[in-house]
Amino acid sequence: MALAGATEGRLAIIAGSGKLPLFLAxxxxxxGENPFILRLKNEADPIWDDxxxxxxxxxxxxxxxxxxxxxRISRVxxxxxxxxxxxxxxxxxxxxxxxxxxxxxxTLLAGGDDAVLKMVISLIExxxxxxxGAHEILPALLATTGPIGNVEPSSDDWRDIERAADxxxxxxxxxxxxxxxxxxxxxxxxxxxxxxxxxxxxxxxxRTEGRISQRRKGVLVKLCKPQQDVRADLPAVGxxxxxxxxxxxxxxxxxxxxxxxxxxxxxxxAAANAAGMFVVGIxxxxxxxxx
Numbered sequence: 001m002a003l004a005g006a007t008e009g010r011l012a013i014i015a016g017s018g019k020l021p022l023f024l025a026x027x028x029x030x031x032g033e034n035p036f037i038l039r040l041k042n043e044a045d046p047i048w049d050d051x052x053x054x055x056x057x058x059x060x061x062x063x064x065x066x067x068x069x070x071x072r073i074s075r076v077x078x079x080x081x082x083x084x085x086x087x088x089x090x091x092x093x094x095x096x097x098x099x100x101x102x103x104x105x106x107t108l109l110a111g112g113d114d115a116v117l118k119m120v121i122s123l124i125e126x127x128x129x130x131x132x133g134a135h136e137i138l139p140a141l142l143a144t145t146g147p148i149g150n151v152e153p154s155s156d157d158w159r160d161i162e163r164a165a166d167x168x169x170x171x172x173x174x175x176x177x178x179x180x181x182x183x184x185x186x187x188x189x190x191x192x193x194x195x196x197x198x199x200x201x202x203x204x205x206x207r208t209e210g211r212i213s214q215r216r217k218g219v220l221v222k223l224c225k226p227q228q229d230v231r232a233d234l235p236a237v238g239x240x241x242x243x244x245x246x247x248x249x250x251x252x253x254x255x256x257x258x259x260x261x262x263x264x265x266x267x268x269x270a271a272a273n274a275a276g277m278f279v280v281g282i283x284x285x286x287x288x289x290x291x
Contacts, residue, residue, distance in 0.1 A: 012075070015043075019094055020134065022048075237279065242279070
């Protein structure tokens, strides 16, 4: 049986780096789809031998449109990390997107990640395709409210979660990042363009240098940006997030329930349990950050 909401035409997965695109492709295949993989040049991992795929440049809308037409693609999901924005010389548009070119160039030069993704979605939909979210293919990836694992936050942890969540929400409104780290009530790191893992490495370094308390552990919170289009770049956590949070000396991780992805859930929970760390889904609409 095809995925809910499927229409005539093929599903395409635009694949950046990481394992999420593969999980989505496998889930789509299990649901009766025959997904076509659009591997982003210099971004996608070499894991696509079992799927029909083609290589396309990050800014090559003309090439992307030609592949949509050739393979009768009607639905598109965007997944995986993209580390580098295309240069001006890598941008190729067709007649369907030429009128959007000035807006696209301004956004690439000055917009945050959310603005860029919304621009990309509009360019794809100008080709006649419908963009859907990763959670529509694999809803089980979404974080649930409450502990995800055996360890629960302490009262001190909940206070850090509240403060980090406030910081992450403010950061998101500015379209800068999705994550914040709070230690003992003090915001010690905000996520920028470097991403979550690099931010956690910075926290670990600051801890080693004695600039962050050795006695208090602290938490990482990742939230969806308030204005974010949930069809692209939902915050995600996985095994590497747990490992890097542990290396940074944190007590645990909180993510937004229903608006964040948990990758390789069983393996991630096992790693968190083994490290004595919590992973918890929080609902910003509930008093106490979902406590």
